[in-house]
Amino acid sequence: MIELSRVAKSFGKNHVLRGVNLTIPRGQSMVVIGGSGTGKSVLLKSILGLVTPDSGRITLDGADVREANRDAFLARFGMLFQGGALFDSLRVWENVAFRLMRGATKLPKDQARAIAIEKLRRVGLKPETADLFPGELSGGMQKRVGLARAIAAEPEIIFFDEPTTGLDPIMSGVINALIREIVTEMGATAMTITHDMSSVRAIADRVAMLHDGLIRWTGPVADMDQADDPYLQQFIHGRADGPIESVR
């Protein structure tokens, strides 16, 4: 279980997070929605310690993440970055197998490669892709390689930053199903950021909406449509007029 309490983060005068309270229960799929630039990516990075919050407390299973042993802590996580963040000096399969080939549980090369190819298949990429370099792939393909890398070591907690952005509708469906499967079958805890409401409905157990540096609404996905929060309603129906300003 991940718990955030009163987490705040500013970049200069830009107060991005202003006291976020959020609980992500173990084994559940939490989807974070919210306007562009509201700090969703910063939120994920704060949990991982890639961004240091100015104040507030983040705990994993009750222990403060800042006091955790970094290696042991990070070994429990997988992360898909919004921009893919593939290592462009390494081949696709070496990207996917990066964690498998390092550290205490290091696998032999051919075994790591076989797992990488299997993960690539799960995100809809052919084995031939394995020997290409990231620069030779399309944007959507890079995204899926990033996804394969995030799930390769079968971590217990996985963060997906916009997993279906830039994918065609069919591929989006494949990825949504994959994320759902990872949560239900492997028991992983997932936290996904998305702008795509059909993804929200396909992936989420719970939904949280980030607005103006705070969690505006959070609850089970089934309650989302009945909720009477005008911000949430404007967002999920994509209306131009409402309480959320269109210039942000």
Place this chain on the structure above:
Amino acid sequence: MSVLALPASALASLGRATFNALAAIGRIAIYAALTLWHIVRPPFYRREFFTALMQVGWLSLPVVGLTAIFTGGALALQIYAGGQRFSAEAVVPQIVAIGMVRELGPVLVGLMIAARVTSSIAAEIATMKVTEQIDALTTLSTNPMKYLTVPRVLAGFLTVPLLVGVGDIIGIMGGFLVSTEQLGFNRASYIKNTVDFLQTPDVVSSLIKGAVFGFIATLIGCYYGMNSGRGAQGVGSATKNAVATASILILAANFVLTSVMFGS
């Protein structure tokens, strides 16, 4: 004009610039200490290290060789012309040797490495930073310091002295070619004069300078890359600052090393 006549704002900005420079040196020193701390602790990324050896060492050879041969040749011409004024043109082999080995070899190789290697390290790491690859390394339980900085700095420290050695030899050869082909020196006695004159401390000082410059050039590239700002502009200024800082630090270190090793 006295200093007092300077407008206060100019003084203030001078003060600020000095303060910023000192702060930067402090941060670089901390970064250097951290690098050394990580060098002696596992894991060690062998593949990255060999790639860095190729990049820093092997692929720099052509640049180093060309720089050295032209400089050695020009040096011989100047010493000959200068020496002629008081009939001392016979000292060309000795002065070329000492000038190349003690000063020009290390400094020129150091500056060429700053231009070639520091810039490429800074741009590469800054791009990785900007595209979140450094964050990705961290989340994959790989310390960017160990994976990116240590292999490059170690490669610089180990290969630049070799490059300096090669540069010294090629520089002396440049002087030899010009002297024997153009200035009428006898080949055998030119070589004998060079070899007799050079002493072990000359050569050792050259290699020590090379090691220090290699350390500086690669460390500064990594430092500015890791601390790059956002976007393409961030990469651009990281690269520019890295090359400028590395060049100045190499020249300053050269002065300090020369004073320590040769200043009586």
